[in-house]
Amino acid sequence: MKFGRMTEHIDGLKYLVGKLELSGSRPLRYLMQTPFCTNRQELESGYDILQSALDLVLDPTRLSDCMRLNHLFSQIHDIQGTLQAVADKRVLDEIELFEIKYFAFLCSDFSSLLNDMGFTHEPLYPLNEVTAILDPDGTGVVSFYIYNSYSQSLAAARDRLRGTDPGEQPGEWETLRQAVDKAELEVRDELSRRINNYYGVLRENFDTLARIEIWFAKAYLVKRYRLVRPEFIPDSGPEFLTIEEMFHPHIADALEDSGISFQPVSIRLEKGPCLLTGANMSGKTVVLKTVSLIQTLAQYGFFVPAGKARLTVVEELFLVSGDRQDPLRGLSSFAAEMLELNRIFAAVKKGTCMIVLIDEPARTTNPNEGMALVSALADFFTLHRTTALISTHFGDMNLSCRKLRVKGFTSQSAVPGEVNAQNINKYIDYSLVEDMDGLVPEEALRIARLLGVDASFLELAKKYVK
Amino acid sequence: MPFIDRIRKYKSLSIVGLEKNTGKTECLNYVLRRMAQTQTQVAVTSIGIDGERVDLVKSTPKPEIYVEPGMYFTTLSRYYLEKRFCAEICEVDNDSAVSGGLVTARALEKGKIVLAGPSDTVSLARWVEQAPLKWHVGLALVDGALSRMSLASPAVTEAMILTTGAAYSANMSRLLGRTRFVYDTLCLPAVPKELTGRLAEVVRGVWAVDERGELKDLGIHSGLHAQDVAKIIHSGERRIYIPGVVSNTLLDKLGHQKEVSGMELIIRDFSRLFTEPDVFYRFLKEGGMISTVLQTNLIAVCINPWSPEGYHLNARELEKRMQEVLGLPVYNIKRLEQ
Numbered sequence: 174m175k176f177g178r179m180t181e182h183i184d185g186l187k188y189l190v191g192k193l194e195l196s197g198s199r200p201l202r203y204l205m206q207t208p209f210c211t212n213r214q215e216l217e218s219g220y221d222i223l224q225s226a227l228d229l230v231l232d233p234t235r236l237s238d239c240m241r242l243n244h245l246f247s248q249i250h251d252i253q254g255t256l257q258a259v260a261d262k263r264v265l266d267e268i269e270l271f272e273i274k275y276f277a278f279l280c281s282d283f284s285s286l287l288n289d290m291g292f293t294h295e296p297l298y299p300l301n302e303v304t305a306i307l308d309p310d311g312t313g314v315v316s317f318y319i320y321n322s323y324s325q326s327l328a329a330a331r332d333r334l335r336g337t338d339p340g341e342q343p344g345e346w347e348t349l350r351q352a353v354d355k356a357e358l359e360v361r362d363e364l365s366r367r368i369n370n371y372y373g374v375l376r377e378n379f380d381t382l383a384r385i386e387i388w389f390a391k392a393y394l395v396k397r398y399r400l401v402r403p404e405f406i407p408d409s410g411p412e413f414l415t416i417e418e419m420f421h422p423h424i425a426d427a428l429e430d431s432g433i434s435f436q437p438v439s440i441r442l443e444k445g446p447c448l449l450t451g452a453n454m455s456g457k458t459v460v461l462k463t464v465s466l467i468q469t470l471a472q473y474g475f476f477v478p479a480g481k482a483r484l485t486v487v488e489e490l491f492l493v494s495g496d497r498q499d500p501l502r503g504l505s506s507f508a509a510e511m512l513e514l515n516r517i518f519a520a521v522k523k524g525t526c527m528i529v530l531i532d533e534p535a536r537t538t539n540p541n542e543g544m545a546l547v548s549a550l551a552d553f554f555t556l557h558r559t560t561a562l563i564s565t566h567f568g569d570m571n572l573s574c575r576k577l578r579v580k581g582f583t584s585q586s587a588v589p590g591e592v593n594a595q596n597i598n599k600y601i602d603y604s605l606v607e608d609m610d611g612l613v614p615e616e617a618l619r620i621a622r623l624l625g626v627d628a629s630f631l632e633l634a635k636k637y638v639k
Numbered sequence: 640m641p642f643i644d645r646i647r648k649y650k651s652l653s654i655v656g657l658e659k660n661t662g663k664t665e666c667l668n669y670v671l672r673r674m675a676q677t678q679t680q681v682a683v684t685s686i687g688i689d690g691e692r693v694d695l696v697k698s699t700p701k702p703e704i705y706v707e708p709g710m711y712f713t714t715l716s717r718y719y720l721e722k723r724f725c726a727e728i729c730e731v732d733n734d735s736a737v738s739g740g741l742v743t744a745r746a747l748e749k750g751k752i753v754l755a756g757p758s759d760t761v762s763l764a765r766w767v768e769q770a771p772l773k774w775h776v777g778l779a780l781v782d783g784a785l786s787r788m789s790l791a792s793p794a795v796t797e798a799m800i801l802t803t804g805a806a807y808s809a810n811m812s813r814l815l816g817r818t819r820f821v822y823d824t825l826c827l828p829a830v831p832k833e834l835t836g837r838l839a840e841v842v843r844g845v846w847a848v849d850e851r852g853e854l855k856d857l858g859i860h861s862g863l864h865a866q867d868v869a870k871i872i873h874s875g876e877r878r879i880y881i882p883g884v885v886s887n888t889l890l891d892k893l894g895h896q897k898e899v900s901g902m903e904l905i906i907r908d909f910s911r912l913f914t915e916p917d918v919f920y921r922f923l924k925e926g927g928m929i930s931t932v933l934q935t936n937l938i939a940v941c942i943n944p945w946s947p948e949g950y951h952l953n954a955r956e957l958e959k960r961m962q963e964v965l966g967l968p969v970y971n972i973k974r975l976e977q
Binding site: 250251266267268271272275315316317318319331335350354 | 716719720723725726727728729731733742745747748
C-alpha cells in the first residue's frame with residue numbers, strides 16, 4: 174500500500190505528515206507514493222541514511238549548513254511539466270529552457286553543499302554539460318534568453334530587425350520579425366534535441382532531491398519527537414515485537430495542550446494472539462493505535478515514537494476498529510467488521526506474515542455470540558500462529574491464549590467530587606500487566622459515577638449487575 | 640515633468656484607474672518612459688484579473704505596456720511567450736497558483752507586452768517588497784485596478800496615482816463628485832501602528848477589535864450576504880474589522896443604527912469599500928469612523944477628457960475644477976505628451 178493511502182487508515186499518521194518540514198507539494202507527492210517496504214535490508218539502509226541526516230541535524234556546528242539546505246529545498250521548482258516536455262521530445266520554449274538551466278545550477282549548489290556536509294548518500298549526477306548548453310557564453314548567471322552566440326543567422330536577423338522602426342515600416346518590420354522568430358525556433362529546436370540526451374539524469378536528480386528532502390524532514394521529526402531507530406527481530410524465536418515506552422504523538426500533543434502528559438506504555442507480543450482487557454477509558458484503543466502507528470512508520474522508513482522498539486518486518490498490517498460503518502454500501506458496522514475480518518482470514522490462509530490489531534470485535538452484536546466470535550478469533554490465530562492483539566470487554570472466556578490487562582484505576586482511587594471527566598485520567602495507570610485469571614474489570618458503573626452520570630439511574634443499573 | 644520628481648521619493652507606485660479607459664495605460668507608459676530618461680531602473684507588473692486580451696465589457700483591446708531596455712517586468716508565462724522583443728528570463732514563480740506561473744524578465748530591447756502579475760494582495764505585496772532588492776530597481780510600479788474581480792489591492796504600494804476621466808462620466812459634476820469620493824476614501828485615517836501588523840495578517844471573516852487591540856472572531860463569513868449583514872448588526876460590536884469587501888448594504892445598515900456615534904469600522908484599504916458616496920458620507924456624518932490597515936500616498940490625479948465613445952469634456956476646465964476639488968496636482972497626460 175502506498176503511504177498516501179495508509180494515512181487514511183492509521184490514526185496519527187496524517188498528523189505526523191503535517192509536522193514534516195517539507196517545502197511544498199512536490200516532495201509531499203513523492204512521500205505519498207512511498208511503498209510499504211517489506212524488505213529488511215532496504216529498511217536498514219534507509220535508516221542508515223536517516224541516521225546520517227539526523228547526525229547533521231543534531232550537530233550544532235552544522236546549523237547554518239542545515240538552514241542553507243532547507244533554503245535550497247524551497248528553491249526547487251516543480252518542473253514535472255518541463256521534464257515531461259523533454260521526455261516527449263517537444264521543442265522547449267524559453268521558459269522551459271530557463272527552468273532546466275535553473276535546475277542545473279541548483280543541482281550544482283546542492284552537490285557542493287551536501288559534499289561539504291559529508292552527506293554522501295543519494296549523490297546527484299553532475300549537470301555541467303547541461304549548464305554549458307544553456308550558458309553558452311559561460312557567464313555563470315542563471316538568467317536565460319536565446320543568446321546571439323547560438324546562431325550567426327539569428328544574430329544577423331536580430332541586427333536587421335533592430336535597424337527597422339515598427340511604426341514607420343510596419344510591413345518590413347513584420348517580415349524581419351518573422352525571420353527572427355524562425356531563427357529562434359531553429360535554435361530552440363536544436364537546444365531541445367541536445368537537452369533530451371540528458372533526460373535520464375535530469376529526471377533522476379529531480380527524484381533524488383525529493384528523496385533527500387524527505388530524509389531530512391524525517392530527521393527533523395526524530396529530533397522533534399525523540400523518535401528511535403527500530404531494531405528488527407530475526408524470525409527464529411517466539412518474540413514478535415517489544416516496544417518500551419511507546420507514545421502516540423498526536424494524542425500526546427493534544428494532552429499536552431491541556432497540561433496533561435502522556436504516560437508511555439511498554440508492550441511485548443509473541444507469535445500468536447493476545448487479548449487486551451481493561452476498564453472503559455483505560456486506553457486499550459490507544460495501545461492498538463500506537464502499536465499500529467509504530468509498525469507502519471517503521472516500514473515506511475521512519476524512526477518510531479518509543480524509548481526502544483524491536484519489531485518484525487511484516488508483509489501486511491491489519492487494523493480493525495469496529496466502528497467503521499459503510500452506509501454507502503448499505504453495511505452496518507457489524508457487517509463491515511465481519512467482511513474485514515474475512516479479508517484477514519484469507520491473508521492468514523495464504524501464509525502472509527502479518528500483524529493484526531482488532532479493537533473490540535463483535536461489540537455490536539449480542540454478548541453470547543459476540544463472546545463466541547472472539548473466542549473463535551483467538552483459536553483461529555493460535556492455530557495459524559498469527560500475531561494478533563485483540564481488545565475486548567468480554568471476560569471469563571476460558572481461553573488459553575496470552576492476556577494483557579491495562580492496570581486501570583490506581584488503588585488510591587479518589588472519592589467522587591475530586592474526580593471528573595477532565596482529570597479522570599490522572600487516576601488511571603495505563604501500563605499493561607499479564608492477566609492470569611482472564612476476568613475483565615467491571616468498572617463501568619464506577620466510571621459512569623465519577624463522570625457525574627445521574628445517580629438514580631446508576632442505582633437502577635446496579636440492580637441488574639450479576 | 641513635475642510629478643516624476645515626487646515619484647522618485649518612493650520605492651513603489653501604483654497607477655489606478657477609477658474606471659476603464661480613463662487613461663491609466665497612457666499614464667503608465669508615460670511614467671515608464673520618463674523613468675527610463677531619468678536613468679531610474681524600474682520593475683513593472685499589473686494586478687492579474689482576468690487574463691483576457693480583449694476587455695469583454697467594452698471590447699477595447701487590452702492595453703499593452705511599452706517597456707524600455709533594462710526594465711524588469713513580471714507577467715503570466717503565456718503573455719511572456721507572446722512577446723515580440725528580446726528579453727532575458729530572470730525568475731519563474733510557479734507558486735502563485737496562476738496558470739503556468741509568473742515570469743520576471745529584463746527587457747533587452749524596447750517592446751510591448753501584456754502584463755498580468757500577482758492576483759492576490761499577499762503575493763502583490765511580496766512582489767512590491769522584493770523587487771527593489773532582487774532586481775536592484777529604484778521603483779516597483781504596479782498597474783492597478785479597482786475591481787471586485789481582483790483580490791489584490793494596489794494599496795500595497797507606498798504611493799499612488801489615480802486616473803479618471805470622461806469614461807467614468809460625461810457629466811463633469813458627477814465625475815468631480817466621484818473622484819472626490821475616492822479621494823476621501825484614500826484619505827481615511829490609518830489604524831494605530833501597533834495594530835497594523837496584526838490586522839494585515841487577517842484576510843477573511845469579520846472580527847471585533849477591543850480597546851487592547853485583541854481580535855475576536857465573530858464567526859461570520861464575510862460582510863456580503865444579507866444574513867451576514869444581519870449578524871454583524873446584531874453582534875452589537877462597536878469596533879469591527881472586515882478585511883474583505885464592505886458592501887453598500889452593510890455600511891448603509893451600520894449607518895442606520897441607533898448609536899452610530901463612536902462606532903468604528905476598520906477596512907483593509909480603500910479598494911475594499913464598494914459603497915455609494917451618500918452612504919459613506921452619512922455614516923461619517925452620524926459620527927461613525929472608518930479607518931484602514933493599508934495606507935498609500937496619493938501623489939497626483941491624471942485625467943483623460945476623452946471617453947471611448949468619442950465624447951469629450953473640456954480638458955482645461957476639468958483640470959482646473961478637479962484641482963480645486965481635490966487640492967492635489969492634476970495632469971492631463973495627453974497634453975503633457977505633446
